[in-house]
Amino acid sequence: MLLMNNLMRKFFILFSLLFLSIECIPSVPCGVGLSDTIESQILNNGRAWRNLYYKIKGDQFLFSTEFLPGSVTIEGRTFNSLRLKYDIYNDELIMITDHGIIIQINKEMVESFGMVFDNFYNFKKIEADTLNSLTGYVNVLYDGITSLYIKYRKEILQLAVENKYDMFNQINRIYVKKDGVISRVDSKREFLNLFKDKNQQLHAFIRSKKLKLSRKNPGSFQPVIEYYDTL
Numbered sequence: 001m002l003l004m005n006n007l008m009r010k011f012f013i014l015f016s017l018l019f020l021s022i023e024c025i026p027s028v029p030c031g032v033g034l035s036d037t038i039e040s041q042i043l044n045n046g047r048a049w050r051n052l053y054y055k056i057k058g059d060q061f062l063f064s065t066e067f068l069p070g071s072v073t074i075e076g077r078t079f080n081s082l083r084l085k086y087d088i089y090n091d092e093l094i095m096i097t098d099h100g101i102i103i104q105i106n107k108e109m110v111e112s113f114g115m116v117f118d119n120f121y122n123f124k125k126i127e128a129d130t131l132n133s134l135t136g137y138v139n140v141l142y143d144g145i146t147s148l149y150i151k152y153r154k155e156i157l158q159l160a161v162e163n164k165y166d167m168f169n170q171i172n173r174i175y176v177k178k179d180g181v182i183s184r185v186d187s188k189r190e191f192l193n194l195f196k197d198k199n200q201q202l203h204a205f206i207r208s209k210k211l212k213l214s215r216k217n218p219g220s221f222q223p224v225i226e227y228y229d230t231l
Contacts, residue, residue, distance in 0.1 A: 058168035060089035
């Protein structure tokens, strides 16, 4: 029995040393844990991207044709230090991987993302429902009891350049979410009509702060909404 125990002990020590001498697991890159590999598979769950619009003047992206620093949240997991482009013509998020592969991230899985250009921009995905027609990614300017969103998109203008070439044209829309309903706002009047229950207080607030509300400056609506949420 003693001899058997000694043999078993030697076998265990030999097996442990052999296991520790293995530098990498065959299907996993050195220095990368199994959990990291699984997370990479979640993030890279998209399809290869190629530019279909190179003949059109301008581009389909928001802010820049360069990949911008950003982060993406998928199924509750946030992935940082990414390089992203936001294609606002197709409302799709593009990423370049560490291996230089450009992919279109699976939109069904994305909950939100952030990008840095001149400032940090926070986007979230709006799902279609029976109350609202707005869907896809929106820039969140304010998210409280009431919310303020910007929807960026581009359209293609046919033969807009020298009557020969098509051209991209950007359109920005402002939306306000109030009482669960998302409404598009194209003017100061439409904006204030959403808040008739507190219209008098809001007019007084705008006058006291000397605010100039303009669709061309979506951020100008934010102080008013923030104040409304305190009433």
